[in-house]
Amino acid sequence: MIITNHKLAKEFAAFDEIRKSSGNFSRGLPDTIVIHYTAGAGAESSINTFKDTDVKASAHVVVDTDGKLTQLVPFHKIAWHAGKSAWLDRKGLNKYSIGIEIANAGRLEKSGNVWRSWFGKTYPEEEVVEAVHRNESEPSWWHRYTEEQISAVFELCKTLMKSYEIRFILGHEEISPGRKVDPGPAFPLEKLRERLLDADREEDEEDPAGKNIIKGIVDAGSLNIRSGPDTGHDTIAAPLSRNTDVAILDEQKGWYQVEVKMRGWVSKKFVKKVDSDKTT
Numbered sequence: 001m002i003i004t005n006h007k008l009a010k011e012f013a014a015f016d017e018i019r020k021s022s023g024n025f026s027r028g029l030p031d032t033i034v035i036h037y038t039a040g041a042g043a044e045s046s047i048n049t050f051k052d053t054d055v056k057a058s059a060h061v062v063v064d065t066d067g068k069l070t071q072l073v074p075f076h077k078i079a080w081h082a083g084k085s086a087w088l089d090r091k092g093l094n095k096y097s098i099g100i101e102i103a104n105a106g107r108l109e110k111s112g113n114v115w116r117s118w119f120g121k122t123y124p125e126e127e128v129v130e131a132v133h134r135n136e137s138e139p140s141w142w143h144r145y146t147e148e149q150i151s152a153v154f155e156l157c158k159t160l161m162k163s164y165e166i167r168f169i170l171g172h173e174e175i176s177p178g179r180k181v182d183p184g185p186a187f188p189l190e191k192l193r194e195r196l197l198d199a200d201r202e203e204d205e206e207d208p209a210g211k212n213i214i215k216g217i218v219d220a221g222s223l224n225i226r227s228g229p230d231t232g233h234d235t236i237a238a239p240l241s242r243n244t245d246v247a248i249l250d251e252q253k254g255w256y257q258v259e260v261k262m263r264g265w266v267s268k269k270f271v272k273k274v275d276s277d278k279t280t
């Protein structure tokens with residue numbers, strides 16, 4: 001998946017998208033992704049609706065049941081998917097976000113041995129998930145997303161994160177609670193955030209001071225390791241032998257604090273620094 005000039009290279013639909021986005025109305029680059037379901041049968045009907053210039057609704061990307069993506073609006077233009085919405089100190093999330101609509105029937109009602117969508121289509125048990133919505137307290141029935149859709153959305157979000165500084169991945173239900181319930185509990189939103197946003201943050205936090213880990217190697221036949229940085233401190237373990245790898249954590253008064261399997265202090269004269277390399 002490649003984004004060039006705010007368009008997915010292969011998935012961009014070549015029709016007059018400008019009329020269905022807010023055209024030349026510019027905005028800063030998006031930093032939020034909003035996940036929706038179409039509450040419809042397949043992607044095609046939603047795409048046709050979004051193409052209809054009389055309908056004041058659009059989305060950047062529609063994800064079909066087989067995982068096929070169709071992009072309708074370039075990512076740097078506003079699409080009308082969020083409506084009245086708020087998150088933290090922001091209102092009207094369309095200005096900040098990329099809207100992804102997943103073809104899914106949404107909430108279902110049980111009738112006999114089948115489940116029925118609001119538009120009358122029936123679904124067998126294997127296409128149904130029973131779960132409690134984050135904004136509700138009782139379980140209800142939801143149309144299952146296909147694995148192809150879920151992996152396509154994960155892949156799309158990952159691709160978007162490479163092109164844009166994405167800070168939030170949110171469900172419509174979170175920015176318009178009370179008014180909207182999509183994508184609902186059948187969509188693994190927490191997992192998506194964990195995998196993409198938290199992983200990103202952990203990498204950032206791993207080395208907060210931006211310091212490199214300095215590695216050293218013991219350059220003496222036998223090197224005492226002590227609880228503090230001078231010979232007045234007790235040794236804390238058997239001496240380190242020549243060529244033992246250590247991580248240098250601190251330096252005081254001619255001593256390094258190092259980490260081997262334990263942490264202690266050694267005379268720096270007997271530790272040779274190894275070319276430092278940044279941990280990844």
Ligand SMILES: [Zn+2]
Nearest residue numbers: 036037172182
């Ligand atoms: Zn929605």
